[in-house]
Amino acid sequence: MKTIFITGASTGLGKATALLFHSKGWKVIATMRDVTKGSDLAKLENITVLSLDVTDPAQIGETAAKALTLGAVDVVFNNAGYGLGGPLENLTDSEIVQLFDTNMLGTIRVTKAFVPHFKERRQGLFIAATSMAGLMAVPFNTIYNASKFAIEGWTEGMFYELGLFNIGIKTVAPGIIKSHFGENAIWAVGEEYKEAFDRSMASFDFRSYFSTPEMIADIVYEAATDGKKQLRYVAGEDVNRHFAQYEELGRQGYVDQLATKVIK
Numbered sequence: 138m139k140t141i142f143i144t145g146a147s148t149g150l151g152k153a154t155a156l157l158f159h160s161k162g163w164k165v166i167a168t169m170r171d172v173t174k175g176s177d178l179a180k181l182e183n184i185t186v187l188s189l190d191v192t193d194p195a196q197i198g199e200t201a202a203k204a205l206t207l208g209a210v211d212v213v214f215n216n217a218g219y220g221l222g223g224p225l226e227n228l229t230d231s232e233i234v235q236l237f238d239t240n241m242l243g244t245i246r247v248t249k250a251f252v253p254h255f256k257e258r259r260q261g262l263f264i265a266a267t268s269m270a271g272l273m274a275v276p277f278n279t280i281y282n283a284s285k286f287a288i289e290g291w292t293e294g295m296f297y298e299l300g301l302f303n304i305g306i307k308t309v310a311p312g313i314i315k316s317h318f319g320e321n322a323i324w325a326v327g328e329e330y331k332e333a334f335d336r337s338m339a340s341f342d343f344r345s346y347f348s349t350p351e352m353i354a355d356i357v358y359e360a361a362t363d364g365k366k367q368l369r370y371v372a373g374e375d376v377n378r379h380f381a382q383y384e385e386l387g388r389q390g391y392v393d394q395l396a397t398k399v400i401k
């Protein structure tokens with residue numbers, strides 16, 4: 138029986154991934170900040186719920202060690218993350234630091250905790266949830282953009298390093314997922330930016346073809362099981378449409394076009 142270790146499994150994509158892998162006969166280590174949110178998962182055979190805040194390095198070490206006492210881990214899914222939106226000058230330093238601590242450093246720290254185990258086994262796979270906002274900038278989301286771009290670039294670099302030991306690393310880059318992400322995101326849009334922000338949001342026709350957590354969990358499963366050395370899985374109809382346009386126009390062409398809608 139294979140095992141997946143998931144961060145941020147209390148809700149949304151993390152929870153849907155836990156349930157999908159469980160239904161496929163995997164053992165699941167579902168980690169979350171508040172384990173009481175995992176009481177339904179904990180009732181299922183072969184799902185273990187463990188406490189983990191990915192901004193707490195000591196707890197990462199303890200939880201990884203605890204997970205490994207239950208047996209080998211095959212896949213680590215770095216899913217925990219949240220959104221921070223608004224113009225840079227409207228965000229506080231602590232909001233910026235906290236976002237990077239979770240979305241970027243959390244992923245890097247949890248990966249580091251499992252590298253020795255995967256090296257010893259000469260197998261294993263890391264998958265990180267990035268975002269459409271990690272492939273192309275979504276205006277007024279710059280800190281979130283930066284955190285997800287960072288993980289895209291870091292993953293590409295780690296591909297070589299981990300490849301030495303037959304360890305894989307991939308990203309799954311979703312567009313909009315109908316989850317708790319919207320309500321958990323922190324937004325700060327000052328009056329001065331409001332109109333441009335609204336124009337920017339209107340230029341992305343996200344809402345009509347968003348994904349469900351279950352749809353993206355299917356792609357995580359594909360990434361975990363297809364045996365390919367594919368770096369990135371662009372996940373969802375919305376992001377596939379936007380990213381195809383981005384690639385067709387090229388970075389400068391896409392930015393020039395979007396700028397005509399946002400900058401008046």
Ligand SMILES: NC(=O)c1ccc[n+]([C@@H]2O[C@H](COP(=O)([O-])OP(=O)(O)OC[C@H]3O[C@@H](n4cnc5c(N)ncnc54)[C@H](OP(=O)(O)O)[C@@H]3O)[C@@H](O)[C@H]2O)c1
Pocket residue numbers: 144145146147148149150151169170171174189190191192216217218219220239243266267268269310311312313314315316317318319321350
């Ligand atoms: N929803 C979207 O539109 C969208 C689009 C692209 C990418 N993504 C990415 O997909 C991933 C999952 O998001 P989602 O849509 O499932 O959102 P969600 O429903 O808000 O779930 C986010 C999860 O991350 C957890 N989390 C936040 N900070 C954490 C921390 N410090 N330590 C451990 N867990 C933490 C949350 O735990 P608590 O229950 O404790 O808050 C929750 O379990 C994120 O990385 C997100 O950036 C989402």
